Amino acid sequence: MSDPVQLSDSLWIIDGPAVRWFTVPFPTRMVIVRLADNNLLIHSPIELTPKIRRTVEALGQPKYLVSPNKIHHLFWSNWQAAYPEALSFSPPGLAQKRPDLSFYGELGDSPETFWAKEVDQLTFKGSRIFNEVVFFHIPSRTLILGDLVENFDPGTLSRFHRLVARFGRVLAPHGQTPLDYRQSFLLRHLEARSSLHRLLEWGPRSVVMCHGLPVTENAEAFLKAAFGWLQEKDGLTKPWSRYG
Numbered sequence: 587m588s589d590p591v592q593l594s595d596s597l598w599i600i601d602g603p604a605v606r607w608f609t610v611p612f613p614t615r616m617v618i619v620r621l622a623d624n625n626l627l628i629h630s631p632i633e634l635t636p637k638i639r640r641t642v643e644a645l646g647q648p649k650y651l652v653s654p655n656k657i658h659h660l661f662w663s664n665w666q667a668a669y670p671e672a673l674s675f676s677p678p679g680l681a682q683k684r685p686d687l688s689f690y691g692e693l694g695d696s697p698e699t700f701w702a703k704e705v706d707q708l709t710f711k712g713s714r715i716f717n718e719v720v721f722f723h724i725p726s727r728t729l730i731l732g733d734l735v736e737n738f739d740p741g742t743l744s745r746f747h748r749l750v751a752r753f754g755r756v757l758a759p760h761g762q763t764p765l766d767y768r769q770s771f772l773l774r775h776l777e778a779r780s781s782l783h784r785l786l787e788w789g790p791r792s793v794v795m796c797h798g799l800p801v802t803e804n805a806e807a808f809l810k811a812a813f814g815w816l817q818e819k820d821g822l823t824k825p826w827s828r829y830g
């Protein structure tokens with residue numbers, strides 16, 4: 587695991603070991619939000635080791651477990667066993683996919699009251715494979731994505747895998763929605779644009795995703811390029827910034 591990287595007063599990322607997906611090494615990443623009551627919202631929990639337990643517990647009490655989509659589920663059972671008092675929230679489809687896990691509730695198109703003052707939320711609609719749940723850390727205006735945009739660090743990839751990532755449109759600094767994922771939105775762009783407009787209205791200043799380099803500067807330009815495949819002829823014209 588990496589040491590935790592603090593992105594703001596109450597936001598950290600910790601990287602776990604890579605998992606392979608069609609031979610491509612996918613780095614795993616957990617995002618941790620510390621809420622005002624010292625409870626932690628754990629996004630996309632990575633492999634739980636004694637070192638990670640100590641690291642996380644030094645930040646606060648793991649209380650809410652969430653995942654952006656139904657393919658981010660590999661390490662949930664370990665977390666549920668380690669923190670039985672934590673409340674697990676399933677992204678759409680995960681509860682059906684993993685009936686062995688127990689969930690307190692399902693993530694929807696608006697934030698749960700437990701974290702609504704500090705973390706906003708929406709479901710990105712339009713895909714035939716899954717509606718990813720997107721989070722927004724309000725105090726730092728950081729967008730938290732799973733697979734909707736990936737931004738692989740070229741320095742961590744072999745020459746072959748750099749080519750694969752470039753072909754898939756996910757090589758930093760020009761990470762976008764992966765080609766295979768965006769194809770699942772075929773004929774449903776209108777629905778997806780509506781979600782994108784809501785996301786842009788948050789006015790993100792930073793972007794952190796489960797796979798790849800976080801974006802801490804020029805987030806607006808990065809996102810407009812990353813979602814350029816959804817762009818209307820007149821561009822993404824919604825006002826930039828709802829949180830001032």
Ligand SMILES: [Fe+2]
Nearest residue numbers: 732733796797
């Ligand atoms: Fe992923």
